[in-house]
Amino acid sequence: MRVFIYSSHPYEQPFLEKEAGQHEIIYTSQRLTLETASLANGFEAIAIFTADDASAPVLEKLAAIGIRYITLRSVGHDHVDLARAQALGIHVANVPEYSPYAVAEHAVAMLMVLNRKIIASRLLMQLQDYRLDLLTGFDVHGKTVGIVGTGKIGMAFARIMHGFGARTLAFDPVHNPEASALQISYVPFDTLLQQSDIISIHCPLNNHTKHLFSWDAFNKMKPECILINTARGGVVHTEALLHALENDRINGACLDVYENEKAIFFQDLREQTIQDVQYTRLLALKKVLITGHQAFLTKEALTGIARTTMQTIASWESGLNVPNELTSFQPLYSVK
Incomplete structure (x- = not known):
């Protein structure tokens, strides 16, 4: 599967490439916004980070260009309108744990x-x-x-x-x-x-x-x-x-x-x-x-994030169950 990675930073790219397997991954340092959503045209999946915008209007544009899967390189998912994603048939999954x-x-x-x-x-x-x-x-x-x-x-x-x-x-x-x-x-x-x-x-x-x-x-x-x-x-x-x-x-x-x-x-x-x-x-x-949102930044955590991100993509591609897939109904506290 071809995966377009938004908000990509040099510190994470070696870890993503190591775990990519047969997937083709393309990076951009740009954040996902209504204006940049079209960059993912021709891809089935995107990977986004905490600063990206996955609100309803952005999701609608992504769905229109054929995006079916969104994987989050984070635990938190407050930047994603899960209810709208579900209605559009876009699958969303996070990294529920890394380190x-x-x-x-x-x-x-x-x-x-x-x-x-x-x-x-x-x-x-x-x-x-x-x-x-x-x-x-x-x-x-x-x-x-x-x-x-x-x-x-x-x-x-x-x-x-x-x-x-x-x-x-x-x-x-x-x-x-x-x-x-x-x-x-x-x-x-x-x-x-x-x-x-x-x-x-x-x-x-x-x-x-x-x-x-x-x-x-x-x-x-x-x-x-x-x-x-x-x-x-x-x-x-x-x-x-x-x-x-x-x-x-x-x-x-x-x-x-x-x-x-x-x-x-x-x-x-x-x-x-x-x-x-x-x-x-x-x-x-x-x-x-x-500090600048760097608490997650260890080699072990970056390995875990990259591995779960790519394994999630592989499971979707193979039609397998994805236990970390998100719905609009999430627990209140105990997910971090």
Whole structure:
């Protein structure tokens, strides 16, 4: 099958080519939009990433040029109108898991860098300023860690926190049976907000989780709490987060995702002035650590993404069942 790959980046191409098998794959660095959909003319399948637009109008154009299959090189699928795809007869599948450890470990790395003032320490060392006065952090051991979403990534994060000796709370409508072995206590959302010293988000973005962390949530959190988001930017209301940070309502934020990231991330903008005021405010805060949606970026994860992407295409081509095919009816939380 011929596969057209949108939003292709050099870091992933060797992994896709290794797993391609007999499939013919063509790359473009351009994102899928209404204007670029016609680039896939003559193909049966496309592969897209999180910054691509698979809304109803785009899907209709893709269907008109003969696209029957869309594979997502991601777990999240909030950028796809699944109901419209189903109505058009377009099959859609994601990568339900690749390396949950990649994202979980990145979340922990961000926490420790922010907590232990690693970036500030390096800057001071380069200035030959060896005072420690501004570098005090806290032990994660003994702290209460709240985890929102206990799918594979959330559970991988929980295991690391268990190793640190932290107490773990969780909020998820679907209780993971593995949680009891880690002494994870499922609690109401408000309880998690009120008791947690650290909160890490591992849920998908959908109608139930959009702006889950907003004004009311931040008002209930501890002033010393650090929020980690390696899931989807839209789960957090950015203006509410900025207000909480700027008014010392919370202690800090580690963000690998950002609500309006599609206009910024995965691009070279060195010669441009970013006009996003909220983003520049976040970037200016010393209590905020931002990375550019790179939590998934490990060799193991890229191998898993490429392999599942190509195996999905092969299964569709052979008429086999595709267990990771998506419908418009998806679970609320436990998919990350």
